[in-house]
Amino acid sequence: MENNFYLIGVGGQGVISLGQILADYALEEGERVKFFKEVGMAQRGGPAHSEVRMGEVFGSRIPPLSADLVVVMELAEGLKTLELVKPGGMVILNKKKIYPLDLMVHPEKYPKEEEIAYLFEEAGARLFWIDAGEIANEVGLPLAENIVLLGVITYLASLDKEIILAVLKKNIPYEVEKNMAAFDRGYKIAEENIAEKEKGEA
Amino acid sequence: MRKLLTGNEAVAEGIIEAGVEVVSGYPGTPSTEVILTLLPLVKELGIHIEWSVNEKVAAEIAAGAAWAGKRALTTMKMSGVNVAADSLASIAYSGCTGGLVIFVADDPGAHAGMPEQDSRYYAKSLVIPMLDLASQQECLDYVKLALEISEKIGGPVFLRSTTEVSHAASNIETGKKLKLEKKEAHFTRDIAKYTKAGSTWCMAQHQEALNRSVLALKVADNYVTESGIKVNETHFEPDSPCGVIYAGAVEGNFREALKRYQLKISWLKIGMVHPLPEERIKEFLAKVDRVLILEELDPIIEKEVLRLASPGDGEKKVKILGKLGHLLPLTGNYSFKQVKNALEVLLDTKLEAEPDPQLLQRAKELEVKRPTSFCVGCPHRGTYFALNQAIKNLKYKKGEIIITGDIGCTILGMNQPFESCWTEVAMGASIGLAQGFKWAGIEKPVVATIGDSTFFHAGIPPLINAVYQQVPLTVIILDNGWTAMTGFEENPGTIPLKEVNRTRVDIAEVCRGCGVEQVNTVDPYRPEEAIKAIMESLEYPKVSVIVSRRECALQAKRRRVKLPQRQVDIEKCTGCRICLNTLACPAMVFHPKEENNKPYMEITADCFGCGLCAFTCPTGAIEVIKDGE
Numbered sequence: 001m002e003n004n005f006y007l008i009g010v011g012g013q014g015v016i017s018l019g020q021i022l023a024d025y026a027l028e029e030g031e032r033v034k035f036f037k038e039v040g041m042a043q044r045g046g047p048a049h050s051e052v053r054m055g056e057v058f059g060s061r062i063p064p065l066s067a068d069l070v071v072v073m074e075l076a077e078g079l080k081t082l083e084l085v086k087p088g089g090m091v092i093l094n095k096k097k098i099y100p101l102d103l104m105v106h107p108e109k110y111p112k113e114e115e116i117a118y119l120f121e122e123a124g125a126r127l128f129w130i131d132a133g134e135i136a137n138e139v140g141l142p143l144a145e146n147i148v149l150l151g152v153i154t155y156l157a158s159l160d161k162e163i164i165l166a167v168l169k170k171n172i173p174y175e176v177e178k179n180m181a182a183f184d185r186g187y188k189i190a191e192e193n194i195a196e197k198e199k200g201e202a
Numbered sequence: 203m204r205k206l207l208t209g210n211e212a213v214a215e216g217i218i219e220a221g222v223e224v225v226s227g228y229p230g231t232p233s234t235e236v237i238l239t240l241l242p243l244v245k246e247l248g249i250h251i252e253w254s255v256n257e258k259v260a261a262e263i264a265a266g267a268a269w270a271g272k273r274a275l276t277t278m279k280m281s282g283v284n285v286a287a288d289s290l291a292s293i294a295y296s297g298c299t300g301g302l303v304i305f306v307a308d309d310p311g312a313h314a315g316m317p318e319q320d321s322r323y324y325a326k327s328l329v330i331p332m333l334d335l336a337s338q339q340e341c342l343d344y345v346k347l348a349l350e351i352s353e354k355i356g357g358p359v360f361l362r363s364t365t366e367v368s369h370a371a372s373n374i375e376t377g378k379k380l381k382l383e384k385k386e387a388h389f390t391r392d393i394a395k396y397t398k399a400g401s402t403w404c405m406a407q408h409q410e411a412l413n414r415s416v417l418a419l420k421v422a423d424n425y426v427t428e429s430g431i432k433v434n435e436t437h438f439e440p441d442s443p444c445g446v447i448y449a450g451a452v453e454g455n456f457r458e459a460l461k462r463y464q465l466k467i468s469w470l471k472i473g474m475v476h477p478l479p480e481e482r483i484k485e486f487l488a489k490v491d492r493v494l495i496l497e498e499l500d501p502i503i504e505k506e507v508l509r510l511a512s513p514g515d516g517e518k519k520v521k522i523l524g525k526l527g528h529l530l531p532l533t534g535n536y537s538f539k540q541v542k543n544a545l546e547v548l549l550d551t552k553l554e555a556e557p558d559p560q561l562l563q564r565a566k567e568l569e570v571k572r573p574t575s576f577c578v579g580c581p582h583r584g585t586y587f588a589l590n591q592a593i594k595n596l597k598y599k600k601g602e603i604i605i606t607g608d609i610g611c612t613i614l615g616m617n618q619p620f621e622s623c624w625t626e627v628a629m630g631a632s633i634g635l636a637q638g639f640k641w642a643g644i645e646k647p648v649v650a651t652i653g654d655s656t657f658f659h660a661g662i663p664p665l666i667n668a669v670y671q672q673v674p675l676t677v678i679i680l681d682n683g684w685t686a687m688t689g690f691e692e693n694p695g696t697i698p699l700k701e702v703n704r705t706r707v708d709i710a711e712v713c714r715g716c717g718v719e720q721v722n723t724v725d726p727y728r729p730e731e732a733i734k735a736i737m738e739s740l741e742y743p744k745v746s747v748i749v750s751r752r753e754c755a756l757q758a759k760r761r762r763v764k765l766p767q768r769q770v771d772i773e774k775c776t777g778c779r780i781c782l783n784t785l786a787c788p789a790m791v792f793h794p795k796e797e798n799n800k801p802y803m804e805i806t807a808d809c810f811g812c813g814l815c816a817f818t819c820p821t822g823a824i825e826v827i828k829d830g831e
């Protein structure tokens with residue numbers, strides 16, 4: 001058995017720390033873990049991604065058609081993961097759009113939500129839409145966008161909630177209450193929208 | 203104990219467990235995190251760890267410690283080996299008494315930019331045995347092994363990693379800290395060993411280095427590490443005519459494919475890539491008919507295998523697949539797909555279907571490009587803005603003045619919106635290159651831009667050269683006080699933290715000491731002053747230096763430096779976007795007309811308060827947020 005998580009977004013969104021939590025979780029669970037982080041120029045507005053693989057895995061990168069769960073923190077960045085999605089796998093699409101300089105002036109050039117959704121559906125993915133930024137704002141911690149998504153992931157991938165929360169507290173020891181609230185909101189939204197039996201293998 | 207560690211963190215763990223007493227290095231992706239991991243532990247460990255001024259100096263420091271009998275290790279990226287190679291060649295000839303390991307991280311795929319050069323060639327040319335890391339567990343185990351080999355053979359050992367291994371993490375078993383005998387530092391004078399005076403000594407040393415390499419292979423070939431890893435390992439699958447020979451980071455993808463497709467093929471893993479285990483390779487070739495070589499970058503192993511496989515009379519011919527027949531590329535790191543495709547050719551069978559190419563093509567077309575730019579409040583933004591403005595004020599057209607760039611964050615001045623830098627070569631090269639343009643007859647001013655750490659690293663000799671040769675040149679040193687690009691390491695210009703003993707070296711004083719007569723220090727947050735100084739410099743008949751000094755905004759933020767933030771008065775803002783187009787500060791968000799009745803600029807709470815945007819706004823719409831607002 002293996003479980004592959006691919007997380008993608010733009011520098012500053014917490015893609016790497018989200019991956020770190022999942023990787024630490026797998027370690028706690030006693031699973032074999034591979035964790036890859038693309039740091040590159042993320043700090044300077046560039047793309048960022050991380051990959052967490054649990055179970056009987058050897059390579060640190062997820063092979064094509066093998067990602068059980070793809071988490072797209074910045075919508076257009078998700079286009080880079082089309083090759084990786086496992087048919088029948090789950091893709092979490094966060095509605096956040098971060099415009100580079102030229103698109104700020106021409107926002108109409110940014111790819112349409114429907115087109116992105118269409119491509120993923122053609123690739124056989126099941127989609128879960130969320131506006132995690134909005135929810136993070138509502139709990140009063142805009143930075144917790146990734147933690148809202150952690151809640152969603154925990155439900156959709158049937159991770160052990162107790163262990164995830166323990167890891168979360170250890171990795172992010174500040175603003176604990178708000179982070180917990182962000183997590184809960186994400187978890188609940190996933191629970192309300194996706195029935196237990198529809199979660200799939202991920 | 204089971205821990206989740208990246209390759210570089212595992213190297214750091216290995217350094218601790220192996221009892222290394224002196225660690226030196228120069229930051230460079232993907233090698234930097236080894237020392238970054240160790241530095242916070244420096245007191246606890248009671249050892250010396252330093253960011254040296256460049257890789258050559260770092261290597262010399264480690265060698266000195268090893269010549270005094272201690273265990274020492276130095277770290278660098280592949281480009282750094284070029285810098286250190288001059289000293290390393292001599293050090294390798296002399297050998298050492300304490301354990302000496304050179305950790306080098308290559309970057310196939312050029313994730314961090316710079317030439318993809320394959321540092322395995324250095325092992326051969328410098329006569330230094332080399333271990334090639336294939337997994338995070340090896341990162342830990344091989345530090346100990348490399349030191350053991352080094353002490354046994356009496357010479358330095360290369361430990362080579364790649365981005366894929368250094369930056370990925372996995373669960374690994376940490377071992378026990380070695381109990382080493384406490385040794386007093388001691389160096390015996392032996393000029394036949396430690397100097398290079400005369401051909402007799404040099405050739406004798408050369409021969410000894412060659413002998414040490416042979417010995418290194420003897421130690422490594424059948425070595426099994428504490429956690430059970432075999433350095434060189436042969437696996438025979440009696441029923442398969444196919445085999446794979448591999449080394450380094452490709453191991454992950456290769457093993458993944460073995461498991462995924464339940465492949466039963468023979469394989470040979472090479473952990474010591476110099477010298478190669480020729481006997482083992484020959485033995486392997488005798489039992490297979492077709493062999494695929496998996497190694498990233500240059501076909502070094504492949505060529506050797508080809509040589510070893512050339513049949514003598516009556517011997518069978520083995521088919522070798524790899525880069526030379528263009529099955530696999532000479533550039534980049536191998537993806538799983540590339541490894542899978544190569545295995546399909548080896549086995550002459552299809553292993554798995556691939557994603558729909560049309561979908562991928564469409565997705566590629568829609569992708570959003572994200573050119574990297576300076577961070578919010580970055581002082582370099584101010585410097586390039588002032589430079590462009592000074593050029594404009596002197597009535598030169600955009601693109602008329604050659605600006606040589608250099609390594610580090612400062613090179614981002616090549617991107618939009620500044621488009622200032624024209625070249626990027628190597629550490630310190632901006633200043634040398636600029637002189638070449640002048641001697642070639644470029645009459646307009648030539649400018650070199652360089653960061654503080656890059657200047658200390660290799661910018662001083664070319665500056666002295668420009669003074670001595672009387673070359674009219676504008677050198678702008680963007681001094682933000684940190685080696686920022688690689689993760690904010692200290693350098694000799696960094697204002698020392700209270701808890702460390704350092705003597706700060708002032709760049710402006712260095713330049714004066716080098717004989718530069720006109721040295722001006724400006725603040726890039728005050729563009730008027732900076733523009734004026736740069737204009738003066740562009741018209742100065744000799745080399746002149748501008749030190750544009752302001753701490754890296756990210757580091758300043760960490761130290762909780764607070765400057766008055768800016769906001770836009772929407773009434774005054776005409777939505778002209780001059781601020782955005784000249785500065786592209788990530789704290790700016792433009793709201794086009796569609797959203798509201800009028801277009802306007804917003805400055806978000808990310809603003810660091812550098813004040814540059816206020817300077818560019820023609821209507822004075824950008825103002826300081828008053829207290830309490």
Ligand code: SF4
Nearest residue numbers: 775776778779781819
């Ligand atoms: S330069 Fe001034 S007027 Fe023009 S968009 Fe920026 S804030 Fe508005």
Ligand code: SF4
Nearest residue numbers: 787809810812813815
């Ligand atoms: S003052 Fe202007 S340019 Fe400087 S950080 Fe704030 S928004 Fe960016």
